[in-house]
Amino acid sequence: MSFVIDLDAERREVQYPNGIPVRFSGEQFIFPAELPAEVLDPILSDELDLVGLLGDVIESAEGDAGVKEVVNALFRRPSLPRKFLAAVRQSYEILLGDQYKDFLAARPSIGDYVRLTTGLAKVYGVELGKLFRSADSSENASETSSQTSPASTTDSTPEASGSAPDSPDSSDSAG
Template sequence: MAYVLDLDAERREITYPDGIDVRLNGHVFRFPAELPADALDPLLADDLDLVGLLADLAKAEGGSAAGDMIELLFRRPSLPKKFLAAVKETYRILLGEEPYERFLSVKPSMADYVRLTKALVKVYGVELGKSFGLGGSSATSGETSSPTSPDTTTSTPDSSGADPDSPASSGSAG
């Protein structure tokens, strides 16, 4: 007998058989229940180099995350425009041509794009940084790191089974 991996068993279509409805400016747009693999292609395009930006941000030392991001964006002045185009192309892939044109006709704001993208990332369970191992632990700036707590505590008795210094309980003879 052959072993079968049933990839259909846990598909999101079971939970959302008709897709994911998104309401925007009085219109409803239906996104697929599962994120098609090719939907990420615009965001992973070599000319966008979003993965390179995320890697540079993960390697940045010191400063604030916002400050590091701004500095990295100044090194890539065409990135914001390319990124927005990639997001729009991703929505075109997800919605299909006609629904996407209808989506554009309601004139989504930048805030709409941000809210929708964040919500879809949560529903689809995809985060680019984590997908490429960029969301892990951060590197330390020194040669060695110190432990987060001492290796000994004063709350543990020196010998196993030692009687604690506490008043006798009501159930003990004393």
């Protein structure tokens, strides 16, 4: 039997069986080989309301948001930057577990968080833009897929809607 989705297939643990090693401030930190789903909980919390912020920005700009709209939305939520930083720290605490205190002791800067998050996103294969993209937006971003052109299906697609290709003995089968 073949599966459309095989969650038991080879995972990142095979590439990084002991976790993902990261060097920071002369220390080594080990991140989990697979990104735990709960790591997004602090970022997607109702208290932080980033989705609401994005909705306000898009609504205020009628779909064409610029820097001005983003800044205005941020000023309407003056505690958001502090809450966002707390959410980022909570996410790293989930990822690092017992190593988190040592990580904080190394005093990561905002740039460190940005570089580390960007690097981990690449290793984990996560693109935040795709996580928040609406379901009706479909784009072929796969390296192994290709768009199907109408020319490639003309020989196998019936001309009339609902018609089936001729097959011998199809009417003789008495199921």
